[in-house]
Amino acid sequence: xxxxxxxxxxxxxxxxxxxxxxxxxxxxxxxxxxxxxxxxxxxxxxxxxxxxxxxxxxxxxxxxxxxxxxxxxxxxxxxxxxxxxxxxxxxxxxxxxxxxxxxxxxxxxxxxxxxxxxxxxxxxxxxxxxxxxxxxxxxxxxxxxxxxxxxxxxxxxxxxxxxxxxxxxxxxxxxxxxxxxxxxxxxxxxxxxxxxxxxxxxxxxxxxxxxx
Amino acid sequence: xxxxxxxxxxxxxxxxxxxxxxxxxxxxxxxxxxxxxxxxxxxxxxxxxxxxxxxxxxxxxxxxxxxxxxxxxxxxxxxxxxxxxxxxxxxxxxxxxxxxxxxxxxxxxxxxxxxxxxxxxxxxxxxxxxxxxxxxxxxxxxxxxxxxxxxxxxxxxxxxxxxxxxxxxxxxxxxxxxxxxxxxxxxxxxxxxxxxxxxxxxxxxxxxxxxxxxxxxxxxxxxxxxxxxxxxxxxxxxxxxxxxxxxxxxxxxxxxxxxxxxxxxxxxxxxxxxxxxxxxxxxxxxxxxxxxxxxxxxxxxxxxxxxxxxxxxxxxxxxxxxxxxxxxxxxxxxxxxxxxxxxxxxxxxxxxxxxxxxxxxxxxxxxxxxxxxxxxxxxxxxxxxxxxxxxxxxxxxxxxxxxxxx
Numbered sequence: 064x065x066x067x068x069x070x071x072x073x074x075x076x077x078x079x080x081x082x083x084x085x086x087x088x089x090x091x092x093x094x095x096x097x098x099x100x101x102x103x104x105x106x107x108x109x110x111x112x113x114x115x116x117x118x119x120x121x122x123x124x125x126x127x128x129x130x131x132x133x134x135x136x137x138x139x140x141x142x143x144x145x146x147x148x149x150x151x152x153x154x155x156x157x158x159x160x161x162x163x164x165x166x167x168x169x170x171x172x173x174x175x176x177x178x179x180x181x182x183x184x185x186x187x188x189x190x191x192x193x194x195x196x197x198x199x200x201x202x203x204x205x206x207x208x209x210x211x212x213x214x215x216x217x218x219x220x221x222x223x224x225x226x227x228x229x230x231x232x233x234x235x236x237x238x239x240x241x242x243x244x245x246x247x248x249x250x251x252x253x254x255x256x257x258x259x260x261x262x263x264x265x266x267x268x269x270x271x272x273x274x275x
Numbered sequence: 276x277x278x279x280x281x282x283x284x285x286x287x288x289x290x291x292x293x294x295x296x297x298x299x300x301x302x303x304x305x306x307x308x309x310x311x312x313x314x315x316x317x318x319x320x321x322x323x324x325x326x327x328x329x330x331x332x333x334x335x336x337x338x339x340x341x342x343x344x345x346x347x348x349x350x351x352x353x354x355x356x357x358x359x360x361x362x363x364x365x366x367x368x369x370x371x372x373x374x375x376x377x378x379x380x381x382x383x384x385x386x387x388x389x390x391x392x393x394x395x396x397x398x399x400x401x402x403x404x405x406x407x408x409x410x411x412x413x414x415x416x417x418x419x420x421x422x423x424x425x426x427x428x429x430x431x432x433x434x435x436x437x438x439x440x441x442x443x444x445x446x447x448x449x450x451x452x453x454x455x456x457x458x459x460x461x462x463x464x465x466x467x468x469x470x471x472x473x474x475x476x477x478x479x480x481x482x483x484x485x486x487x488x489x490x491x492x493x494x495x496x497x498x499x500x501x502x503x504x505x506x507x508x509x510x511x512x513x514x515x516x517x518x519x520x521x522x523x524x525x526x527x528x529x530x531x532x533x534x535x536x537x538x539x540x541x542x543x544x545x546x547x548x549x550x551x552x553x554x555x556x557x558x559x560x561x562x563x564x565x566x567x568x569x570x571x572x573x574x575x576x577x578x579x580x581x582x583x584x585x586x587x588x589x590x591x592x593x594x595x596x597x598x599x600x601x602x603x604x605x606x607x608x609x610x611x612x613x614x615x616x617x618x619x620x621x622x623x624x625x626x627x628x629x630x631x632x633x634x635x636x637x638x639x640x641x642x643x644x645x646x647x648x649x650x651x652x653x654x655x656x657x658x659x660x661x662x663x664x665x666x667x668x669x670x671x672x673x674x675x676x677x678x679x680x681x
Binding site for chain 1: 276277278280281284285287288582583586587588589590591592593594595596675676679680
């Protein structure tokens with residue numbers, strides 16, 4: 064389902080990263096721990112098809128994603144990979160519902176039912192026509208999860224999803240991510256340095272010390 | 276959800292900025308629209324009104340004034356000419372036909388013009404009600420006169436001395452309306468037409484009531500025993516040589532002047548042209564500024580929106596889609612501006628026409644649409660494309676990973 068092989072990445076003027084090889088099956092969970100600057104986010108961007116590594120392969124659902132060109136990669140990302148960021152990044156000009164519909168539109172699908180169901184399960188179906196500035200942090204983060212799930216992805220990547228949330232919301236968010244990943248039989252990778260998340264995901268990987 | 280809706284949402288997320296840009300562009304385009312509409316209609320109307328009139332002969336003065344007063348009925352006449360002299364000129368072998376005109380009175384601002392039935396024929400007038408005049412003080416009125424003053428056949432009124440507003444009334448004799456003309460779309464819509472005799476008798480000190488019952492002349496010059504004057508003479512050439520010889524011949528005589536409508540009108544448009552060009556220049560400057568405004572607005576908003584754009588990429592939007600998204604925003608803005616501009620232009624003309632129901636503006640229509648207006652819309656869209664090209668290119672190049680880690 065998700066395989067990464069001998070990934071080597073280097074930013075200009077910084078020492079290179081060599082990122083661990085991964086092999087995850089549908090429904091697997093992985094918690095990636097590490098201090099800031101350890102390359103966690105870089106790893107996530109590489110796995111999410113946002114940042115092309117100097118060498119190595121990322122294979123999702125049988126496709127080597129960096130062999131895809133331009134629009135094909137964007138569409139593949141939209142369809143197969145759901146990404147949740149530390150900050151919610153809701154498109155400010157759109158309502159909650161439109162934020163989710165636009166994700167459908169970008170990959171040429173219409174999954175209104177899925178959207179409605181996700182909103183229900185995430186407990187924000189009453190916020191459908193709200194805009195970003197009327198949502199609380201926790202609600203906004205749940206919207207961003209709903210958006211990541213809008214196209215029923217095969218891989219869910221979460222970058223510090225709980226960092227700006229209080230204990231209760233953090234707990235909720237991680238629980239929802241797990242439930243949804245299970246339901247979709249998707250690979251869930253959470254990158255964090257948040258100790259509160261540790262107890263929820265058993266499969267853990269610490270980067271930064273060895274690979275830096 | 277689609278791209279159009281997405282662009283629209285981002286536009287209305289900044290209502291003040293958006294409406295300012297739309298309004299600015301609309302203003303520039305509205306000015307051009309009004310100019311286009313007025314120019315087109317003026318030229319049409321001016322050409323139509325002058326059809327069949329090759330030359331105007333009248334008293335010495337400004338040739339343009341003579342044409343404006345005798346053909347278009349918008350300026351004051353240059354004065355009167357002697358009837359005998361006019362008859363003499365009209366016998367020239369180069370002249371096919373002449374129509375005498377006598378002016379000097381008005382009713383409620385509408386000019387009373389003394390002439391003969393040839394004038395009705397010249398404009399191919401048809402009657403909505405009644406028939407042409409037969410006796411002195413019979414008049415027929417134009418369509419606009421009838422509707423604006425609420426007059427109909429059988430009504431009577433008293434003319435006032437002067438061309439524009441009243442000075443004193445000629446209250447010895449009422450005019451009787453014998454006919455109402457159909458809408459002609461030409462200058463006669465604004466006129467009250469009567470016989471030459473009516474105009475003379477109105478201004479006479481003593482009245483010979485027997486004369487008032489005689490039928491009037493319907494073609495050519497009226498016969499008279501007294502020395503009489505007319506205001507001008509509309510001339511039709513017999514052959515093209517007349518255009519060369521006749522004006523020179525008449526202008527060399529001391530008391531008369533000849534003016535060619537087509538020549539004078541092209542001279543008038545040349546004079547007006549400078550003003551029109553000036554206003555056009557102003558409109559273009561406004562449009563360029565609005566284009567610049569749209570460019571700056573998009574360019575600035577892009578700085579705040581790079582994050583949004585990066586997020587769109589992570590949820591599946593391609594580079595090309597973001598390019599089109601920004602481009603569409605600019606085009607949408609200018610398209611709306613163009614529509615609003617056309618609307619304002621037409622409304623402005625409508626207000627102008629409604630408020631000035633007499634004179635040169637009257638007879639213009641605000642509900643006429645020109646092909647040029649379609650070009651204006653395309654022009655506006657082109658501005659939208661130009662203004663949003665660079666911002667769209669920047670959106671295209673957005674580096675997702677870099678934006679997201681900022």
